[in-house]
Amino acid sequence: MSSQTFAASAALDGPDWFRQFRQAGTEAFAAATRPDTDQEIWRYSRIADLDLDGFGPAGSLVLPVPDGLDADLADPAGVAVVENGRVARCRLSPELAAKGVRFGSAAGLDHAEQYVGQVIGRSEDALAVANDAFGSDPLVLVVPRGVTVGRPIVVVDWASAPGAAVFSRLVVRAEAGSSVSVVHLQRSDSERCWLAPVVELSAANDARLGYTVLQDLGRAAWQTATLVAEAHQQSTVDVVAAAFGGEYARLRLDLRMLGRGASGNLAALYFADGEQMFDFRTLQDHRAPDCRSDLLFKGVVDDRSHSVYSGMIHVRPEARGTNAFQTNRNIKLSDEAWADSVPNLQIENNDVRCSHASTVGPIDEEQRFYLESRGVPTRRAEQLIVSGFFDDVAARLPADELRTRIAALVGAKLGEQR
């Protein structure tokens, strides 16, 4: 990101508040420490291979949005299509619009400044700050007090910008007592690009907020994604992340427990093959009493791929009565594949219940033999075991269509490579 791109950023249009937001982001990005692997948060990563200066701003799409990108979700409550970080189309069921649900580009929504950038604040992560500086068109969803959105809202996030950097942003606010589930589908073309999406989620008191992201990027894409979620009193935040694509795909996921009695569930399933690297950094940040957070990340690495899970449970002094758990399990399908699993605890209150568990190993030989002894060929037995391994995470997905889509992606990975 050279000075010329700063200039480009300043020239972007939008409401005054947003131009100021970007201007502040631009200054913060200029001052931010660039990531390198000496920093703990970037340890094990491939960040040294990412030359930020090599990426220009994204223009219009080179390839159109492919068919079927919406995962064939039946009857969604709303659909937005984001192209190269810009909101191209957005529709919401009239019934929900009548109830005051707001969904669309921040530039066109009144008081969007109350939401954009409010959850993430000023990130310490330079690549998230880059989104503040260069992101041009945040998508905002606000569900008013007490409103239940029955069907998922779908966000299709498509990038076709060879050699460019793409900064999409999704901001979801579930007001008190409301309920909503968002499905975020991320795809890109087969060319190299750098995607630095930011997702901000906020569940107000007694709200239920579900967020599912299916990362199915092209195989040359680089992604450094940031997801920050906050849970207020008695609210529930459920996040499910599924990762399949990209050359290097990183997700930094911070869950902040801000109000008494809130609960958060973080789940992920990922399957890396070829030379892919998936890199997950999670923080369960307990800042209020009597909250519960539960993390379950399950991954498969094949060929020469590499995964990193590095997670922290941080229980602050004021967070008595915390229940916090993290579990990371990995199956290695090849000797050359590698999975790092690094759970951490930082506990500053005695009245807590916390646990962590992590495993890395090959397919269980006894399980394979059991299935084979019924006449199921080796490869198919392994497919069943891997699919079954993901089953408890897949069960948390908000729609059968997503389970079908993910089963197909898992099947394709198992079929293609072996």
Added chain:
Amino acid sequence: MSSVLEIKGLRAAVGGKEILHGIDLRIASGEVHAVMGPNGAGKSTLSSVIMGKPGYEVLGGTVTLDGQDLLSLAPWERAQAGLFLGMQYPTEVAGVGVVDLLVEAARSAGRDPSAVPAAVAAEAERIGLDVKLLLRSLNVDLSGGEKKRNETLQLAVLRPKFAILDEIDSGLDIDALRAVAQRVEAATEEFGLGVLAITHYHRLLDELKPDVVHILARGVIVTSGGPELAGQVEVDGYAAFAAAG
């Protein structure tokens, strides 16, 4: 059509240590053979080697089904050739249901998978297994008796030519034992199942009537005889046979 499972001079090792020193058995369709023996005799090794479980090394001998060499086949190929192993400790497989498994087994063997769910339901009824349990992951949260009923259900749906039952009577109550034994016994009539029942105790054989009883001790079959041999073991214990071997 009658089939034959034939084991000749089978020698096998685990971890470099020879456990089976030359086993000879010949089982025809519809026959029930019991292999009895004390702990450490090599009973589970025998069943594992016949099915091709990893970790067992064949040192010599042959295992054939209607003349087809089984030892050169992968476990799934042996299963497709008509062999079934009912396990002493059925493995838990998270996220895979028994219907998923049997549908896949049918498809892999070129049989019609659409008939499987109904067959599973019918066999569950017959063996006394709550159909709700079938929705669970394989063997996860099942009692000892439920696991063995589940093994037997799979046997009945798959309809193999030969079943090796590795201590299918361990860890289950008398009702489950009877249900399992009766189902296997019936299968010998219904589809000519040949059975190699490996067991520690006599009680399985009260319901599953053996045609031949073999006593396995220290890796060899020391004696074979009729059903009365099982009763004799009950009275005399294995020590006498082991000494004779």
